[in-house]
Amino acid sequence: MLTRRNWLRQSILTSAGAALLAPNTLQALSGRQINVFNQLGTSANDEAYWELVKEQFTFAPGLTYFNNGSLGACPDHVVQATNTFRQTLDGFPSKYMWGGWDEEKEAVREKVANMFSVSPETIALIHNTTEGMNLIASSMNLAAGDEVLLSSHEHTSARVPWKYWQESKGVVLKDVPLPLLPASKEEIVSLFRQAITPNTKVISIVHVTNTNGMMLPVKEISAMAHEHGVLVAVDGAQSMGMFRINLDDLGCDFFTSSSHKWLFSPKGMGVFYAREESQSLLKPLIVCRGWENKTIRRLENYNTRNLPELLGLGAALDFRSLIGQERIEQRIFELKHYLLGLLEGDERFVVKTPRADDLSGGIQTVEVVGKQVGDVRDALRDDHGIDCRPMSGHGINGVRLSLAIYCTKADVDKLVLALAEG
Known part of the structure; x- marks a missing residue:
């Protein structure tokens, strides 16, 4: 006889999972499932509820995992969804790789856009944060003497692209030293304000540092930077999924993140955002047939890619919607x-x-x-x-x-x- 908790787990992985697994729907989890989940309590401090959430993840026996900032785990039904998508693809490879899942891909884009409260036309579905930072750094038409400001806590994958694509042209990369324990957001904003010169063209900053979890005031930095005509690029690897983000309100020009951390998607999926007025500055890292596309989709035109992982991101976003942002x-x-x-x-x-x-x-x-x-x-x-x-x-x-x-x-x-x- 199933316990309530085990029954609920099975219910989520079957009825709810079926909606996710159907290749032609990729729809959100049903209202019935949400109501069932809520039976354990709607309070954010209901430990029985969060014990249930934990049961939707299968970790190695004996492991207690506090390393989500390096790599997150997928909920079980996301694993199952991704595997089913993979089986579907392998059952009819040419159909699903080239055209058979076009509507499903766009459904995932819309789910990401809804999470960020932005238009789907600002979202590209890429592989990870590193790709997004390379896309930005390689696209910027900078000249010798121009400056890019970086915080002292930037991740290597956010710093190296600027060195590789711009430093050899004579572009100056300037570090803005951050205190380990700032007293306020304004203390951080003022450091960037003081570092800006007439030669500053871009501020490239991390949203939440991978070192000590410091949250940078991106909204305030973006507003200040735009007053000086400076673009703002954001490494959101540690913020996307940790808390709610409205990218229009945040105000940055570009935002990129890996979805395999706090969104618990399959590994090797990421999200890229560009304000519509800033998209013309971007050049694809990879080109093939269809390169003339003027929409943001030109940035994700890889021809052959791992679509089961992309659709698995949709399943992960449905799981997130089940719990609620x-x-x-x-x-x-x-x-x-x-x-x-x-x-x-x-x-x-x-x-x-x-x-x-x-x-x-x-x-x-x-x-x-x-x-x-x-x-x-x-x-x-x-x-x-x-x-x-x-x-x-x-x-x-x-x-x-x-x-x-x-x-x-x-x-x-x-x-x-x-x-x-x-």
């Missing part, structure tokens, strides 16, 4: 506050992430005083089955803890006890 955001910040509450006042730990909710979210980096971060990470992994990311740059010496929706308060309790043991 607002609820996901509330939960992530609830876990953040719960973790910080357990650490507060304990002199064995130093939190290396800004505390304010407008300066950090679901990534918190913690130093264990007197211990090297590599040793702490090894002990967590080997002795407790906890996976997280060590961070040693920028004077951090802390483990980066990613608080995703498959983390429960019991998991956080286990983590803090393990950290205390060193």
Whole structure:
């Protein structure tokens, strides 16, 4: 006899999954499924609800996963959906690779656009953040002496494209040093304001740093930059899916992210956004038949690509819709506050992430005083089955803890006890 929780799990993976798996529909999960899920409680702090959410992910036995900032997991039904799409493709390869799934691809684009509250005509479906940053950096028509501003916490994959595509032309890449623990958003904005010169053409910044989870005030930086005629490109690898984002309101010109982190999509899928008025500046990284296309689709014209993963992104977005964007955001910040509450006042730990909710979210980096971060990470992994990311740059010496929706308060309790043991 099925328990309520097991029955609900099976129900999600069959009835709801069937809607996702049908190659000609790719429709959202039914209202009945949403109502069933809600029976466990609509409150963001209902642990029984979040235990159920965790059950939709299958991790290796004994693993407690706090490394979503490196790579997220797919819910089980997204795995099943992607595998079914793959079987469908292999059953009639030429049909589905070239034209058979055109409507389904556009459905995924629309789901992404709805998540960001923008037009589908601003969204390209690419492979990852690195591709998006290369697309931006390779497209910019910059000359010797022009400047690109980067924060000191940019990811390598957001920095190297500018070096490769622009530095040899004499374009100057300028770092804007960021404090590890800024006191306010305005402190960060003022640093970029002071760094702008008449030669500045682009500000390329991370939305949420992968180092200590610092959240940069992209909206305020974009507004300030546009006053000076400067374009703004955003690496959103750690923000997309962590909290709600309205890209029109954010105001940046370009935004790119990998969907296999906080959206829990199949690996190798990403999203690229460009304001309609800025799209003419962009040149495709790859061209083939159809290169004359004037829409944003020209940026994703790969001819042959892994369409099951692309459609799997649609399944992941349906899973997100089942839970609700607002609820996901509330939960992530609830876990953040719960973790910080357990650490507060304990002199064995130093939190290396800004505390304010407008300066950090679901990534918190913690130093264990007197211990090297590599040793702490090894002990967590080997002795407790906890996976997280060590961070040693920028004077951090802390483990980066990613608080995703498959983390429960019991998991956080286990983590803090393990950290205390060193």
